[in-house]
Amino acid sequence: MNGDYILEMHHITKEFPGVRALDNVNFKVKRGEIHCLVGENGAGKSTLMKILSGVYRYGSYSGEIIYNGEVQNFQSIGDSEAAGIAIITQELALIPDLSIYENIYFGHEIMEGRVINWNQTIINAGEILKRVRLNVNPSLKVSDLRVGQQQLVEIAKVLSKNAKLIILDEPTASLNEDDSQNLLQLMRDLKKDGVTCIMISHRLKEVVEIADTVTVLRDGATICTMDAANGSLLERDIIRHMVGREIENIYPKRTHIIADETALEVKNWTVFDPVLERTILDDVNIHVKKGEIIGIAGLMGAGRTELALSLFGNSPKYKILSGEIYIEGKRKSFKNTKDAMKEGLAYVTEDRKRNGLILIQDIKFNTTIANLEALTHGIVINENEEVIQVNQYKDALNIKATSIAQLVMNLSGGNQQKVSLGKWLFTNPKILILDEPTRGIDVGAKYEIYSIMNQLVEKEGYSIIMISSELPEILGMSDRIYVMAEGMITGELTAGEATEHRIMAMATKTEEEVS
Amino acid sequence: MEKSSARNGGLLSEVASLARSRIRDYAMFIALAVIFIVFGIFTGGSFLSPRNLTNLINQTGYIAVLAVGMTLVLIISQIDLSVGYVAGFLGAVAAICMVKYNLPVIATIPIILIFGTIIGLVQGLTIGQLGVPAFVTTLAFQFIFRGLLSLVTQESGTIRIDVVPFNNLSNGYVPNIGNIAGMDLLSLLVGVVAVVLIVVSQVRKRKKMLEYRFEVISRPVFAFKLLFFAAAIITLAIVLAKYQGLPWTIVIVSIVVFIYNFMMNNTRLGRYIYGIGGNREAAELAGVNVKRILFFVFCSMGMLAALSGILFSSRLQSASTTAGAGFELDSIASCYIGGVSTSGGIGKVGNTIIGALVIMSLTNGMNLMGVGISYQYVIKGAIFILAVAFDVYTRSRK
Numbered sequence: 001m002n003g004d005y006i007l008e009m010h011h012i013t014k015e016f017p018g019v020r021a022l023d024n025v026n027f028k029v030k031r032g033e034i035h036c037l038v039g040e041n042g043a044g045k046s047t048l049m050k051i052l053s054g055v056y057r058y059g060s061y062s063g064e065i066i067y068n069g070e071v072q073n074f075q076s077i078g079d080s081e082a083a084g085i086a087i088i089t090q091e092l093a094l095i096p097d098l099s100i101y102e103n104i105y106f107g108h109e110i111m112e113g114r115v116i117n118w119n120q121t122i123i124n125a126g127e128i129l130k131r132v133r134l135n136v137n138p139s140l141k142v143s144d145l146r147v148g149q150q151q152l153v154e155i156a157k158v159l160s161k162n163a164k165l166i167i168l169d170e171p172t173a174s175l176n177e178d179d180s181q182n183l184l185q186l187m188r189d190l191k192k193d194g195v196t197c198i199m200i201s202h203r204l205k206e207v208v209e210i211a212d213t214v215t216v217l218r219d220g221a222t223i224c225t226m227d228a229a230n231g232s233l234l235e236r237d238i239i240r241h242m243v244g245r246e247i248e249n250i251y252p253k254r255t256h257i258i259a260d261e262t263a264l265e266v267k268n269w270t271v272f273d274p275v276l277e278r279t280i281l282d283d284v285n286i287h288v289k290k291g292e293i294i295g296i297a298g299l300m301g302a303g304r305t306e307l308a309l310s311l312f313g314n315s316p317k318y319k320i321l322s323g324e325i326y327i328e329g330k331r332k333s334f335k336n337t338k339d340a341m342k343e344g345l346a347y348v349t350e351d352r353k354r355n356g357l358i359l360i361q362d363i364k365f366n367t368t369i370a371n372l373e374a375l376t377h378g379i380v381i382n383e384n385e386e387v388i389q390v391n392q393y394k395d396a397l398n399i400k401a402t403s404i405a406q407l408v409m410n411l412s413g414g415n416q417q418k419v420s421l422g423k424w425l426f427t428n429p430k431i432l433i434l435d436e437p438t439r440g441i442d443v444g445a446k447y448e449i450y451s452i453m454n455q456l457v458e459k460e461g462y463s464i465i466m467i468s469s470e471l472p473e474i475l476g477m478s479d480r481i482y483v484m485a486e487g488m489i490t491g492e493l494t495a496g497e498a499t500e501h502r503i504m505a506m507a508t509k510t511e512e513e514v515s
Numbered sequence: 516m517e518k519s520s521a522r523n524g525g526l527l528s529e530v531a532s533l534a535r536s537r538i539r540d541y542a543m544f545i546a547l548a549v550i551f552i553v554f555g556i557f558t559g560g561s562f563l564s565p566r567n568l569t570n571l572i573n574q575t576g577y578i579a580v581l582a583v584g585m586t587l588v589l590i591i592s593q594i595d596l597s598v599g600y601v602a603g604f605l606g607a608v609a610a611i612c613m614v615k616y617n618l619p620v621i622a623t624i625p626i627i628l629i630f631g632t633i634i635g636l637v638q639g640l641t642i643g644q645l646g647v648p649a650f651v652t653t654l655a656f657q658f659i660f661r662g663l664l665s666l667v668t669q670e671s672g673t674i675r676i677d678v679v680p681f682n683n684l685s686n687g688y689v690p691n692i693g694n695i696a697g698m699d700l701l702s703l704l705v706g707v708v709a710v711v712l713i714v715v716s717q718v719r720k721r722k723k724m725l726e727y728r729f730e731v732i733s734r735p736v737f738a739f740k741l742l743f744f745a746a747a748i749i750t751l752a753i754v755l756a757k758y759q760g761l762p763w764t765i766v767i768v769s770i771v772v773f774i775y776n777f778m779m780n781n782t783r784l785g786r787y788i789y790g791i792g793g794n795r796e797a798a799e800l801a802g803v804n805v806k807r808i809l810f811f812v813f814c815s816m817g818m819l820a821a822l823s824g825i826l827f828s829s830r831l832q833s834a835s836t837t838a839g840a841g842f843e844l845d846s847i848a849s850c851y852i853g854g855v856s857t858s859g860g861i862g863k864v865g866n867t868i869i870g871a872l873v874i875m876s877l878t879n880g881m882n883l884m885g886v887g888i889s890y891q892y893v894i895k896g897a898i899f900i901l902a903v904a905f906d907v908y909t910r911s912r913k
Contacts, residue, residue: 337799347800
């Protein structure tokens with residue numbers, strides 16, 4: 001039994017343009033166990049699972065997958081499903097307006113000749129629902145279910161396909177405590193039935209509770225695989241392996257000139273998302289001083305981007321249940337983004353391609369779009385002035401392009417990020433919110449962005465709120481750090497107090513202090 | 516010797532690379548040239564006669580102004596299918612105002628334009644505030660105005676318009692100021708002035724671009740481009756001068772294009788329209804009031820639909836029960852042929868006019884050749900698909 005591996009992944013290396021996401025990763029899973037895969041954001045967990053499930057097809061990576069003793073060359077998700085591997089991602093793949101039973105058998109309908117046998121479908125669906133402990137009528141629409149219940153339908157769906165190895169990517173991230181416990185219990189049941197589960201999770205409490213084995217990934221490499229049966233593994237051991245990295249000297253030095261005046265203060269900020277139908281921010285209190293960089297750490301889904309967007313006047317999307325914003329001590333409220341901009345706020349988005357830049361336009365267009373007022377005399381945009389100013393920003397930010405007439409879609413990630421930053425600097429803000437400012441850009445460009453940030457607080461008296469999933473960046477740049485988890489501030493640390501271990505403990509809501 | 520051949524090689528490769536990368540921008544000129552040549556041959560030259568070309572311009576007017584408004588609508592990734600019957604309906608209302616209530620032209624035109632703007636606003640509000648997709652909203656309004664058009668023309672049938680100043684809008688000419696070798700002096704003068712203005716502004720623009728360190732096309736290619744445009748304008752001026760002179764339609768369309776071109780290139784509003792089309796979410800986060808821009812674009816579309824209705828009823832000197840049918844397709848096709856992107860965010864008002872000329876040349880040419888109206892529909896539909904497929908293809912290649 002001990003040596004019986006259902007899955008062995010050997011020497012997996014996967015590269016994206018400019019980044020090596022996985023570097024010679026080895027990953028072995030025993031038959032019938034619950035194997036947890038942990039690591040920081042960007043450690044390569046999801047990439048590894050996408051390779052396993054055929055999302056990244058054979059040939060787009062190097063290395064070898066041995067499943068049930070045979071080498072597998074999956075070309076698509078269909079191939080891996082046929083072999084009995086199923087993946088359940090965070091974005092559920094259900095069709096909301098169809099019934100539960102239709103969803104369960106979608107794509108592999110029970111046929112009688114050339115027509116669908118609905119009666120048999122409903123009967124079978126009912127049996128599978130019992131197996132996943134979902135006690136509802138299979139004819140209900142999926143949209144009428146809670147997220148936790150939808151997750152169970154998703155599991156029912158993969159069980160109906162006879163999956164032998166189920167991959168769950170952050171299954172409990174959007175569930176409440178009861179639903180989470182229910183799901184974990186279901187995983188134990190599946191284990192009894194001989195189904196193997198791989199679970200990716202940030203909730204270490206659940207990991208030590210349920211895992212037989214834990215594998216830690218960090219920076220695209222396997223760090224270790226540990227036996228965790230019967231609660232023998234402690235959360236702090238996992239955290240130590242998840243971080244355990246020296247902060248290299250990639251953060252430029254800065255003289256700290258933090259003023260006494262508070263630039264921005266947010267009190268009792270509670271926000272409801274009408275689409276998700278849940279409270280996404282719960283009584284958040286933060287402040288930032290003039291000349292200060294604060295870091296907001298936390299894992300994916302902790303509510304950091306939601307905090308930035310709700311502060312930045314994006315209220316049509318969210319419902320602000322309570323809370324006050326003070327700018328330099330004065331109470332303000334923002335009806336829209338423009339209001340927030342008028343008070344000196346700027347928000348550089350997390351995903352520059354989705355909502356940061358207008359890719360089909362040039363550098364000039366993108367740089368000035370948020371503050372054309374500054375260039376307009378009467379109704380006419382002064383294009384001379386515009387070119388002069390944008391060229392200054394291009395030089396100051398060291399944007400590498402043939403000219404400011406170059407289309408943004410033809411720039412590298414780092415230069416795109418600089419354009420995105422330049423756009424907001426052009427609005428002359430006082431408080432700059434940077435959401436994942438260095439995501440997907442190379443080390444050199446990172447250093448430049450950090451230098452620009454330092455310059456802004458040092459010389460221009462900016463306040464910067466930096467949201468980041470990269471702990472070294474948080475530690476290297478921040479004067480003070482807030483840690484968020486599940487929509488709440490779970491800790492506040494000064495630069496002196498903060499360590500990766502302490503932040504990770506707060507971000508995973510680990511109760512015991514980690515040494 | 517060697518040097519010059521190297522330079523020639525450089526020039527050739529520049530032309531080749533321009534042709535490759537900018538084929539989308541030049542395609543409409545090529546299409547127009549091909550159409551002119553083909554119809555010129557098939558009609559035994561009568562397509563290219565001064566009389567017919569003047570005719571063609573007068574016919575293009577009412578589609579051209581619609582297409583200008585449609586360009587903005589398509590840039591912000593919306594669509595307006597109602598414009599044809601809105602134009603037809605407002606043309607009929609204009610006729611009723613003048614014929615039945617004896618309103619002067621000078622009062623009728625502003626009333627109709629305002630009426631059109633209000634119709635556009637109502638559609639914009641339906642899309643922006645109620646969240647009904649533009650496709651559905653404007654399809655519904657197409658039906659509504661089709662009904663209203665037949666309602667207002669029900670008792671009288673086709674309304675004949677006998678108001679000369681009104682009819683002159685699409686049939687008349689700017690008064691002559693003299694003759695030169697039997698040709699109208701004014702059109703020649705306007706042609707020369709237009710060429711001078713274009714050359715001066717293009718040369719200045721190029722100089723500025725060089726100053727700004729922007730990439731520019733090489734001097735010979737630039738010179739050739741200018742020469743080409745100058746030749747085209749002068750030819751047009753001579754053609755007009757040989758017939759009856761400068762049509763009022765050209766004056767009206769030019770004013771509309773000038774205003775819209777200026778707005779799109781030199782004002783905040785224009786930037787925001789491009790911004791919303793390029794990335795709505797990013798524009799919203801940059802503080803652009805997306806809804807307000809949407810309302811504006813539909814108001815402008817309504818107003819131009821009104822202008823189109825005025826030009827069309829003036830052209831026919833009457834308002835009929837089927838006026839405006841199919842205009843939406845002609846104007847949308849004009850935009851796509853003129854280089855408006857099917858995914859929004861890209862498009863130029865000036866190029867749309869060339870697109871409109873392409874579409875109306877087809878109609879005009881086929882009419883001259885005696886192609887039946889049934890075939891014309893089939894051919895136009897096929898060309899519409901081809902134009903869009905070509906657009907999608909050339910953009911996906913990048």
